[in-house]
Amino acid sequence: MIRTKKTFILLLAILLSPVILFAQVGKAEKDSSKTVLFAAVPVVNYNNSLGLMMGGMTSGYYKLNKKDTISPSSFSMLAGLYTTNKSYMGAIIQNLYFNEDRWRFKGIAGTGSFYFQYLQGLPGGSSGKLQNNGIWIDFDTDARFVLAEIQRLVFPHFYVGLEAMLMHAETTFELPVGDLKPKIISDLNSLGYTLAFDNRDNVNFPVNGFFINFKNRFVRDWVGASDNYDNYEIAANYFWDIKKNSKTVLVSRLYANIASGDVPFQGQNTIGSDDLRGYSKGEFRGNQVYAIQSELRQNVYKKIGVVGFVGVGSAVDEFSEIKDNGLLPSIGFGVRYLMIAKEKINIGMDVGVGKNDWSLTFRIGEAFSR
Template identity: 25%
Template sequence: MPLHLPKSFLLFVCFIFGNSYFLLSQEKKTFWQKYNPEALANRRLSFVPVPVIQSSPETGLRGGITLDYFFNTDEGKESPDSLKTRDSFAWIQALYSTRRQLVIEPFWQIFTKDEQWFLRGRGGYLDFYERFWGIGNETLPRKEYADIFYARYYFQGRVLKKVHNRFFAGLNYNYSHIKDIELVGASPTLFGEAVGTVGSIVSGIGTTLSFDYRDNPFSPVKGWFLDISTTYYSRKLGSSFRYKEFQLDFRKYFRIGKKDFLGFQTLVHKTDGDVPLLELPRLGSPNIMRGYFTGRYRDEQYFASQIEYRKPFGKLLVGAVFASAGAVGTELHKIKASDLRYTYGTGLRVLVNKAKTLYARLDFAVSTEGDSGFYLRFADAF
């Protein structure tokens, strides 16, 4: 069921943020000296509470607060150029949407000294709502769908050891508990033989290989990235369903001239076994296949590729155009050309911190089937 937050709670959050903002801004500088766009873009980030406003077709408009913490474990180095360790960061956010969706989740990405170990993870609680058109490529029309309300507790963690340079290998663990599922406007035949329609617990462990040769994790303009993971979900680990999962994420970036560049990404998500309904791979997201509502198509296997061209305009603005193609199916080799879906769009990025090369982005994307959406997020899509 959707969670109804009392107005007093929302006012309390606004009060806490307002006082935090006031205390942080008590310096002997004028408002404009400290908060003009260029000053903000060059500000050092450490531990900062900031308001968040996001938008996507899945959530509508949502807002809240996030606490961001940036640090570096390579202590004792006076010059950033002499650091052997990339910056680490962590954040925790609490967001509430116009569709009464509540999300509370932390995220962390930590490099130990000299990058001997790489720790990454996220988790949290969601009181969420999503739309369901069916499984596979033969689904309900775009404007006809069932509503699914549910609560989810989840954790995803990795512990990786440096093998060579920026190549890491290690273990991953995933846990997801989905409960309190409510189906609205759904015919029993819509779900077919899907499992997990009344709830699910999945718990799995596996291996990860990660290569990260990008120049920047937030807005790369050169280099490449490859992440491959395999996870096995077993009843011995507390999972109520047994299946295996394979994921691949490859990205490559090319400079064009001195400032422009192209980015490419290919994503593959395969599952095999008794996969619960809400754990199936889904097409559409704020990052790839933008324009489609997340879950517009879902099945046991999914792949997508995208290309994005970015062009700077002055010091603070970057324009972008992008296009993507993807498909779902029971087997990747059985996917036909007619199963492919396409999206394209354009967007604008605004530099919010020069030291971290961190942008806020606003994208508008459409699909060849008539879906569309606005996306407001921090950091580039990939």
């Protein structure tokens, strides 16, 4: 455990160093807007699970090499959140593009404590089924993680990469009867590889092209994990400029996240976030999540835009359970404001509605772009 903690701190320092560097560069420049472009959005939200949520996100966009006109701009992001049920989280995200986009690096580090819930199915039922058939159980998860991914261009638009993650999670359950509070402690350390095809015309706001990303992670005891299982994640996105004027864009997306083997509670997947928006209770969870979605993005006036999205998905332990469990619907809309025209960076808000649930999401950038 001591070695894992020291390694976590070391990797966190490595991830933080580019952010500290770009912040110092911004201070040194008299006109930092020419070197680093900033976007920020406050987060004020409410749902029945977490209560009132308050926080913010800020990001900076910059070129690692001003002479490199092919690589997209790199960016650093900081995000923080606190809720009235005493949950909190903080994260740093670092994306680097360099050597004429032949190399891509992604780093994420975060820590937090979330008081949440899940629906425990009754005998003969399942927490993934559409009908409410079970008991709500509260739990608190304290977690910290560091993830690093490096990709190399090997053929036109085709990238191959490696990914490593350190994650420690402690989950305490509050049972509806008695005073027992069982705890699950898991280390979800993993190594894996990534394959990606990316011919989008822009990484921040694509209007044409494909972005297909596949990841295979191996959670094993020989990298310090407490369980042994595999994780497969695939996201296939297609961007279509309908009117060929960059103002009306249709995005189609197929998504699957599959955990197979000795999967602990913390290694399961839940319906929510970008796949699918409209779910915030944590009701639908399982080893596997599947989703199909479409989103229409429309510019309405100068820097103002709107989006509408619809989709269906399912959370199951085995693919064969989808037929019995049924599909979960998702529908919603959002507003956008073009905050950094040079980088095509939008900030905005999405409202999603699902089966007996809803969500409100503030964002920098678009869904499905990274």
